[in-house]
Amino acid sequence: MDVLGTSPEAVDAFLKHFKTSLRENSIFRGHVISFTASDYSSSAAGITFHRRISVAAGDVVLPSGTLDRIEAQVLGVGEHREKLLAHGAHLKRGVLLYGPPGTGKTHTVRYLAAAAAGHTVILLACNTLAYVSEAARMARALQPAIVVLEDCDLVAEDRSFGHGPQPLLFEVLDAMDGLDTDADVAFLLTTNRLELLEAALVQRPGRVDLAVGIPRPDAGARRALLELYGHKLNPSPETVNRVAELIEGTTASFAKEMTRRAILLAAIAGQEPGDSHMMAAAIELMSDAATLTRSLLGGTGENDQEPASSREAAHFEPGIAPGSIGCSG
CATH class of the missing domain: 1.10.8.60 (Helicase, Ruva Protein; domain 3)
Known part of the structure; x- marks a missing residue:
């Protein structure tokens, strides 16, 4: 859009107001959406709207206190944004849910999406994980927002397992680092294979602030x-x-x-x-x-072994040890 005017200040003010109105009145705001992959280009082919499934807290079976810690980090930060900003604390955050398939990671994500009424929730999984940069830009414009990366190990495998740096890994890191400190955006990552994650993703402050193990139920x-x-x-x-x-x-x-x-x-x-x-x-x-x-269906855990990286991930939250606590569950 081109704007002509005799006053540069008036034109700038109009454009600023126009862009703000576009964000505030976007049809995507407050919905659960995902990108549709294009077969003919590297860009997204469209947006799919998803029904916000109602999931009660009582329907999420996790060890005592686990869901409260996750919810406080994903949703509580935004609820107390004014006090956090007044004390110099940032709002952007990353939460990693890890554990065997079928233990309830995806179900926990569904609960958070249901509890986050008014939030824009952007779902990335499988072949749409490549659009993490676009998702971060949308989340910034439509905040408060949650960006969900299901099975993030698909794009963030340890580089020692491959043939050099993975460009998509860097996009994930850049997207998490690039947000302003006052951006009310949460990155919610899930993985079944914590041991394959790039150390830079789970150990660098500002990328993942909370890592919670979702174990097999007792x-x-x-x-x-x-x-x-x-x-x-x-x-x-x-x-x-x-x-x-x-x-x-x-x-x-x-x-x-x-x-x-x-x-x-x-x-x-x-x-x-x-x-x-x-x-x-x-x-x-x-x-x-x-x-x-x-x-x-998730096995019976006879061969489950705690990877070294599980112990490292626990450092993000004192008192949360791996195993102390549904693409896949």
């Missing part, structure tokens, strides 16, 4: 998951306890699929789903014949 969490996903089966407390013990080492994704399998078994038998079907589904999925199925 016995109490497994019971909570069975009650959450299987409430329509109305299982007895005894059955929930027995199944929770039987499926030790599994993930939230496993519990969800197991309850679905119980309903299917009941439907095939022409019966109402109940305790016997939940137990039968658990026995079936924990059998030797279902080893591959268990692996696809």
Whole structure:
């Protein structure tokens, strides 16, 4: 747009007002959006709007206090922006959720997107991770905003594993570093393979301020998951306890699929789903014949090992140790 006027000051003031109005009245503001990849160029082909799924805090099964710490960093910073800025603290932040597949990382992201009413949420995953620079520019213009990078290890692998520097890695780092200190923008990253992340991404202050491990659920969490996903089966407390013990080492994704399998078994038998079907589904999925199925649902953790980088990531938040606590879960 070209603007002509006799007063340069008036033209500048008009352009400033016009640009501000464009940002404030953007159709993207306050929505959950993602880019559509183009098959013919390196630029995005369009924008997709996503329904903001309602997820209650009680539906996110994590160890006590974990969700509160994540929510305080992602959303609490913006809620207290005036006090933080008055004391010289910056608003931009990065949060990394790491852990085995299926443990609830993506589900936690869904909860944060639902809780962040009024925030612009930009989702990047798989082939759209390449648009992180564009996402950062949009987030800056449409703040308060959250930029979600699912499975960020796909673009931020340790350079020692490849053939020299990865340009996309530098775009991620530049996007996180390039925001003004008063930008109310949160980068929310998830990964299943913390050991492959570039050290510069997770260890440099100002890029990731909080790293939280999302582990396989313990016995109490497994019971909570069975009650959450299987409430329509109305299982007895005894059955929930027995199944929770039987499926030790599994993930939230496993519990969800197991309850679905119980309903299917009941439907095939022409019966109402109940305790016997939940137990039968658990026995079936924990059998030797279902080893591959268990692996696809997140495994049972027999071979889980804590990578050295997990211990390093814990330095971001004293008291949060790896394992102390759903592209994939």
